[in-house]
Amino acid sequence: MNIEYLQSFVAVVDAGSLAEAARRLDLTPPAMAARIKALEDQLGTSLLQRAGRAVRPTEAGLKILERARGLLRDVRDLHAIAQDTSRLGELRLGVFVSALTSVLPPVLKRLYEAYPAMSVFVAPGASVELCRRVSAGELDAAIVVEPQFAIPKTCEWQVLTEEPLVVVAHASMAGRDPHELLREEPFIRYDRSVVGGQLADRYLRDQDIHPRQRLEIDGLLAIAALIDHGLGVSLLPDWPAMWSGGMALARIPLPGRAPVRRIGLIRGLQSPHAALSEALLNEARSIFSEAPRPD
Numbered sequence: 001m002n003i004e005y006l007q008s009f010v011a012v013v014d015a016g017s018l019a020e021a022a023r024r025l026d027l028t029p030p031a032m033a034a035r036i037k038a039l040e041d042q043l044g045t046s047l048l049q050r051a052g053r054a055v056r057p058t059e060a061g062l063k064i065l066e067r068a069r070g071l072l073r074d075v076r077d078l079h080a081i082a083q084d085t086s087r088l089g090e091l092r093l094g095v096f097v098s099a100l101t102s103v104l105p106p107v108l109k110r111l112y113e114a115y116p117a118m119s120v121f122v123a124p125g126a127s128v129e130l131c132r133r134v135s136a137g138e139l140d141a142a143i144v145v146e147p148q149f150a151i152p153k154t155c156e157w158q159v160l161t162e163e164p165l166v167v168v169a170h171a172s173m174a175g176r177d178p179h180e181l182l183r184e185e186p187f188i189r190y191d192r193s194v195v196g197g198q199l200a201d202r203y204l205r206d207q208d209i210h211p212r213q214r215l216e217i218d219g220l221l222a223i224a225a226l227i228d229h230g231l232g233v234s235l236l237p238d239w240p241a242m243w244s245g246g247m248a249l250a251r252i253p254l255p256g257r258a259p260v261r262r263i264g265l266i267r268g269l270q271s272p273h274a275a276l277s278e279a280l281l282n283e284a285r286s287i288f289s290e291a292p293r294p295d
Contacts, residue, residue: 045060165200187232237261
């Protein structure tokens with residue numbers, strides 16, 4: 001069986017469409033369709049079905065999906081081991097989207113200094129899904145927002161940093177009362193499907209604040225850019241990357257003790273790369289402990 005056929009099948013499931021999967025693998029849609037057809041012919045069953053404009057796995061496709069992912073991981077490990085004289089294999093690391101450009105580069109820079117021959121596979125995604133993949137053994141570790149459910153005994157959760165909620169406003173509004181800003185200015189709401197947005201929503205309800213909502217969106221840097229353009233204010237976790245981009249922003253602390261969002265590392269204790277994930281944890285701790293905070 002051609003491993004590229006399995007790779008194409010998994011890519012289509014992850015992307016939800018043949019066209020998007022073809023783009024990700026730098027193939028034409030007809031070539032992608034031919035690979036899927038060849039795999040289905042080899043297995044003697046249909047693996048994908050159309051659902052409106054999307055494509056989803058059939059019952060047979062679902063049965064082989066996780067095994068296919070495992071085979072692809074094994075192949076990547078074999079390549080890494082064959083080419084790596086230190087035989088470290090490949091660290092499979094999940095990273096929540098906001099951390100891809102702010103946390104991941106400095107952490108990996110330090111890790112590569114200690115393990116220059118190390119190979120890393122990075123899987124971006126939502127924190128909840130990344131936690132599930134670590135507990136299932138699909139990933140060795142993940143940098144995530146603290147999960148709101150019990151951590152399995154096969155995994156370990158370590159806090160790296162705490163981010164209190166702050167009012168983020170245009171620099172011209174610095175010095176104003178935070179609750180007044182939330183009540184009077186157009187409000188850009190952090191998506192309530194993520195932990196930070198849920199914390200902000202709970203705080204507003206507890207304080208009996210009913211903001212004049214202008215829009216709701218995921219992405220801290222996207223919200224910061226909107227505020228920089230004078231489109232409103234927001235209630236956000238104090239994410240350091242917002243203050244290093246040169247935007248005209250004011251950070252206004254809440255009165256009293258603010259709710260906090262916790263960022264940390266979840267790792268599988270039985271992972272074959274547990275030693276590497278522990279080294280990753282140590283480097284991430286150093287990065288967060290040294291990170292400057294705004295005044």
